[in-house]
Amino acid sequence: MNERILISGASIAGLALAHWLARHGFRTTVVERAPALRTGGNGVDVRAQAVEVAERTGIMSRVRELATDIQGMKFVDSSDRAVARVGTQDPASVEIMRGDLVALLDQVTDTEYLFGDSIQRLEQDDDGVLVTFERAPSRRFHLVVGADGMHSTVRRLAFGAEERFVRFKDHYFAFADADASLGEDRWVTMFNTPGRMTGIYRSGNHAQAKAYFMFRSAPLEYDRHDVTEHKRLVSERFAEDRSWRTRELLDSALADPEFYFDALGQVRMGSWHNGRVALVGDAAWCASPASGAGAELALVGAYRLAGELAAANGDHRAALPRYQTVHRPLVDRRQQIGPNVRIMIPRTVGGRFVRDAFARLPLMNAMGGLDRRLQAKNATPLPDYCRPRRP
Numbered sequence: 001m002n003e004r005i006l007i008s009g010a011s012i013a014g015l016a017l018a019h020w021l022a023r024h025g026f027r028t029t030v031v032e033r034a035p036a037l038r039t040g041g042n043g044v045d046v047r048a049q050a051v052e053v054a055e056r057t058g059i060m061s062r063v064r065e066l067a068t069d070i071q072g073m074k075f076v077d078s079s080d081r082a083v084a085r086v087g088t089q090d091p092a093s094v095e096i097m098r099g100d101l102v103a104l105l106d107q108v109t110d111t112e113y114l115f116g117d118s119i120q121r122l123e124q125d126d127d128g129v130l131v132t133f134e135r136a137p138s139r140r141f142h143l144v145v146g147a148d149g150m151h152s153t154v155r156r157l158a159f160g161a162e163e164r165f166v167r168f169k170d171h172y173f174a175f176a177d178a179d180a181s182l183g184e185d186r187w188v189t190m191f192n193t194p195g196r197m198t199g200i201y202r203s204g205n206h207a208q209a210k211a212y213f214m215f216r217s218a219p220l221e222y223d224r225h226d227v228t229e230h231k232r233l234v235s236e237r238f239a240e241d242r243s244w245r246t247r248e249l250l251d252s253a254l255a256d257p258e259f260y261f262d263a264l265g266q267v268r269m270g271s272w273h274n275g276r277v278a279l280v281g282d283a284a285w286c287a288s289p290a291s292g293a294g295a296e297l298a299l300v301g302a303y304r305l306a307g308e309l310a311a312a313n314g315d316h317r318a319a320l321p322r323y324q325t326v327h328r329p330l331v332d333r334r335q336q337i338g339p340n341v342r343i344m345i346p347r348t349v350g351g352r353f354v355r356d357a358f359a360r361l362p363l364m365n366a367m368g369g370l371d372r373r374l375q376a377k378n379a380t381p382l383p384d385y386c387r388p389r390r391p
């Protein structure tokens with residue numbers, strides 16, 4: 001039942017879903033707007049139940065080999081003196097570069113790809129969905145899943161306009177390649193001015209480093225696909241920041257054609273399914289980069305969605321509500337990002353002093369450890385999904 005499934009988006013959620021659907025005997029096609037797999041991005045955490053999913057996927061040993069080995073965050077003053085360090089290493093979590101995780105998932109996934117294309121129209125009927133693509137000829141599938149990120153096209157076509165679901169969190173962020181000599185090996189270094197943060201992420205296992213820029217702002221009008229405009233916006237915001245290494249980091253970031261810019265946002269939806277169309281990953285529940293949980297939620301959510309479809313023998317009417325019920329509690333917890341953004345980007349000079357003073361205490365590390373232990377205790381166990389035997 002419902003054997004042919006189209007997935008929009010070839011990133012962590014889309015590829016993990018394609019992998020698990022194939023293992024349960026479904027046939028998948030993945031349509032990706034980019035001409036090839038996108039390799040950019042910083043480190044993402046594979047943690048808690050996502051470690052178990054990665055073990056079952058068969059990639060966890062490679063994830064450990066490719067781990068970034070980041071020790072923690074370091075806040076610096078304008079003369080590059082570390083005013084506070086917060087260790088972020090967690091024995092129950094492994095950080096890996098986003099592009100490396102996507103490549104690993106691709107290696108273990110048996111699917112048909114349609115690169116350089118996007119869904120233009122979805123028409124559902126009793127037996128399936130007629131899909132019109134921007135380039136490829138129209139095709140019918142039994143089910144369609146949007147794994148196409150915070151600005152999901154599938155969500156817009158099947159659920160409604162983006163404004164109904166994306167909550168802007170008062171900040172914008174950018175990251176891009178940086179000159180590694182500007183950062184300390186194995187540390188994320190951050191420098192703040194009121195309402196702004198410049199940083200550099202330098203992993204132990206990669207020659208390349210990543211520059212970060214975040215700033216507080218009212219909503220801005222801009223073209224989401226125009227990288228030149230994104231670079232201009234970030235340059236303008238940081239034009240007056242001449243201290244620390246902001247100029248050098250900005251210069252190297254502006255030279256990167258893969259410069260990545262977006263609003264800090266969260267996706268909140270009452271339902272992740274509508275008939276034969278479902279959502280997974282950031283398209284359904286983006287918790288924002290400030291949660292550090294994007295990869296975890298994508299891996300666990302994809303595993304559960306594929307598993308529930310298998311357990312219901314492909315019956316979407318039984319499987320999709322169940323997928324939402326079992327995965328929602330984890331999403332709700334991870335969407336509570338609390339003071340994370342204010343800690344990274346204090347609004348005032350006074351706020352920065354308070355943050356630095358707190359960060360110097362062992363309190364933050366202890367709180368992080370306690371939170372992780374509580375979350376592990378409260379997690380719903382991951383079932384071993386399998387398809388019911390035919391009578």
Ligand SMILES: Cc1cc2nc3c(=O)[nH]c(=O)nc-3n(C[C@H](O)[C@H](O)[C@H](O)COP(=O)(O)OP(=O)(O)OC[C@H]3O[C@@H](n4cnc5c(N)ncnc54)[C@H](O)[C@@H]3O)c2cc1C
Pocket residue numbers: 008009010011012013014031032033034038039040041042043044098117118119147148149150151152153154175260280281282283288289292294295298
């Ligand atoms: C290039 C890139 C860099 C990132 N860097 C970081 C980072 O440094 N730190 C961090 O915490 N998170 C980063 N993220 C987000 C992170 O990957 C997600 O938060 C999380 O892992 C969940 O992933 P996802 O698969 O749901 O969505 P995403 O990773 O956002 O992937 C969505 C995919 O869908 C594709 N797509 C979008 N629209 C369409 C369309 N209309 N048709 C077909 N395909 C479409 C995109 O090209 C992308 O491949 C990045 C995402 C991308 C795409």
